Amino acid sequence: MKKFEFTEPKNTPISDNDLINDIISVANVLAVNTLTMKLYSENGKYDVTNIARRFGTWSKALSKANLNPGNIINYSDEELFENILKIWQQKGKQPVRRDLSVNPSTISEGPYNRRFESWATALKEFITYANQNENEVLSEKDEEIIVNKTTNRDPSLRLRFKVLKRDNFSCCQCGASPAKDNSVELHVDHIKPWSKGGETVLENLQTLCSKCNLGKSNLD
Numbered sequence: 526m527k528k529f530e531f532t533e534p535k536n537t538p539i540s541d542n543d544l545i546n547d548i549i550s551v552a553n554v555l556a557v558n559t560l561t562m563k564l565y566s567e568n569g570k571y572d573v574t575n576i577a578r579r580f581g582t583w584s585k586a587l588s589k590a591n592l593n594p595g596n597i598i599n600y601s602d603e604e605l606f607e608n609i610l611k612i613w614q615q616k617g618k619q620p621v622r623r624d625l626s627v628n629p630s631t632i633s634e635g636p637y638n639r640r641f642e643s644w645a646t647a648l649k650e651f652i653t654y655a656n657q658n659e660n661e662v663l664s665e666k667d668e669e670i671i672v673n674k675t676t677n678r679d680p681s682l683r684l685r686f687k688v689l690k691r692d693n694f695s696c697c698q699c700g701a702s703p704a705k706d707n708s709v710e711l712h713v714d715h716i717k718p719w720s721k722g723g724e725t726v727l728e729n730l731q732t733l734c735s736k737c738n739l740g741k742s743n744l745d
C-alpha cells in the first residue's frame with residue numbers, strides 16, 4: 526500500500542527562523558561577520574527586501590542572526606597589511622589564518638577574502654608590498670618642525686618589516702623571540718635616538734624586546 530507523504534504546500538509561509546538561518550549560512554560561507562543587502566541578495570535564498578520588511582530593517586535582521594549590524598568596513602590595503610605585520614611581530618613568525626580571529630588582530634578573515642580572494646594571496650601580496658623599495662618622503666608637518674631631518678620619526682611598515690626580518694624577529698640584545706616565548710613583545714627601536722639626531726633608516730633601527738627597550742630608555 527502506498528504511504529501518504531507530506532508535500533509542503535507552495536504557499537507555506539517562510540518562518541522567521543528560515544530567514545535568519547539563511548542569513549547565517551550565507552555569512553558562514555562568505556566568512557564575514559556582517560552582510561550588506563546586496564551581498565545577501567547575490568548569495569541568499571530569499572528576497573532581501575522581504576526580510577528587511579519582516580524584521581523592520583535589514584540591521585535588525587542582522588542582529589537576530591548575531592551578525593554585526595554595522596556596515597562592512599572597507600579597509601585600505603595599508604590597514605590590512607598593518608594588521609598582518611602586527612600579528613607577525615607578536616608571533617615572531619608568519620601568521621596563519623586562525624590568528625586573524627584572536628588578539629592582536631583587529632581585522633577578521635572576511636575583509637582579506639573580499640580584497641584578495643584568499644588568505645594565502647593576502648599574505649603573498651603583503652610580502653610583495655613589504656619588499657618593495659620606497660622613497661621615504663617627509664610629511665609637511667615634520668618638515669616644518671625639524672629642518673635638519675631627512676626621515677620621519679616613525680618607520681613605515683616596509684621598514685619595520687625589514688628590520689624585524691633582518692633581526693629574525695628576535696631581540697638584538699637578549700635574543701628573546703615571541704616564536705619561542707609568547708610573552709615576548711618586540712619593538713622596532715632607534716639605535717641612536719631620533720630626538721638626538723638619529724635617522725629612521727635600516728642601519729639605525731633594531732629589534733628590541735620590551736624589557737630591553739625599557740632598560741635602554743632608562744639609560745637614555
Ligand SMILES: [Zn+2]
Pocket residue numbers: 696697698699700701733734735736737738
Ligand atoms: Zn631583549
